[in-house]
Amino acid sequence: MSIPLSKKVVAIKPSGIRKFFDIVVEMNDPEVISLGVGEPDFDTPWNIREEGIYSLEKGQTFYTSNSGLKELREEISAYLNRKCNVTYDPVNEILVTVGGSEAIDVGLRAMINPGDEVLIPQPSFVAYEPCVTMADGVPVIMNLKAENEFKLTKEELRGAITPKTKILILPFPNNPTGSTMDKKDLADIARVCLEHDIYVMSDEIYSELTYGSDHVSIASLPGMEERTILINGFSKGFAMTGWRLGYACGPAPLIEQMIKIHQFAIMSAPTTSQYAAVEALRNGDKYVQEMRESYNQRRKFVVNAFRKMGLDCFEPFGAFYAFPCIKSLNMTSDEFANELLKHEKVAVVPGTAFGDCGEGFLRISYAYSLEELKEATDRIARFVAYIKNNPK
């Protein structure tokens, strides 16, 4: 008997991160320091955890409505209005999902017809391309450039558009580069989208973590709210990764279709997490601000450390990643990451895990304590010096 497998799924290549994860786990060496984690090192603020515990004590252990607790949707609506100057009706324009990841998947499935092209800037989060493929769309990769600080330019966007182009995925602040797009950058993109009637999926999961100016959502630009699906969640800003809670906001006809997929596949997002999230939005600002300040200090430390090693590292203004360039060392990202792990026991993720154009770069997460970052960057500096003195 052969195991029944979908050809479509079998054809999807496993995440490059997974491969590297296996190597690190196999080493099983307690001396390994990892800068490879894409989640906050902070615990969820206690008031938020406490509210989750309280909801359990009260016996709030049932399904919520498919689109999420009404209370939470109202808070999300108010929060987005306050932070991003966008207006979503909590009744029919917001869907609470299991993490931002589900929102990406469900959103794409609700919009794509077979053969529709979806533009994906890379380097970017590993899920976009497979999600498009699984939804029978055609992923079209746009390779972002270091000289543009990994922002998407209107020329790059124009160059990738065909008559089949339907959706642009816009992942800023960006994982893995830390790049952000300001209002002017976004206005350029919005103009092209309006010209060519392209719909935008804006993944703003890192919106709380910007260090230059406040985050701007493309949905807040004229004419864009009706052609944008805004995705966000609680994982990064509120340090709630394990709670698995995100949301999608968009025009009611789209959300209505997304709810269908969500209700048949998931039913509703975890109830405990939803109650905790209400507290996060009501009383979380102060803690988010503290965490942001802490990331900002580490960000400056890490960028400075790589520049001191003589490696190019553009200043990232978002998320919690730096994306230093190692091209001057004549090694591939994979070689560097493997050798670094072997020689100095530091785990970093090769840029190629986030797209081919990540070649020559490393994703460095700075969601670590300053002490850990110091030790890790000291080791990396030693390794870089060694490579420079012993070129291949």
Added chain:
Amino acid sequence: MKEKILSVIEKNSKISIEDLATVLGEKPEDVAKAIYEMERDKVICGYHTLINWNKTANEKVTALIEVKVTPQRGLGFDKIAERIYNFNEVSAVYLMSGGFDFTVIIEGKTLQEVAGFVSSKLSPLEAVISTATHFVLKKYKDHGTILVSETRGERMLITP
């Protein structure tokens, strides 16, 4: 910049000037100057180490004493506070609102030592009307740091 320096060194006074300058995006010489000024102006009053004495062979007893006093004419509470805080045994004195006047925190080697101090030094002060001594049984959290060991969730080594 000074407030930013303070917010960092309040939690980590061991950080080097150079690292402090880096994380704040300032020049090391400017940071050093600001710290010098704050030390001079007693904004920074000292650098202490938070020690969990329970984990050493050298145990300590901490007592919190509620003190009621009669304020002295023309001098108020300050003069009495001075009489109290000048004792070496006293580690903190706060003027309080509510049911009593001063909180006095005493650290000693033994219960007897603390009790002896209260009965022979503190209570006999002319202005002191009464004292109520509370011994600390266990410190869970001190100066914002949790002292009891907790198991903490571990992150995976590599995640997207």
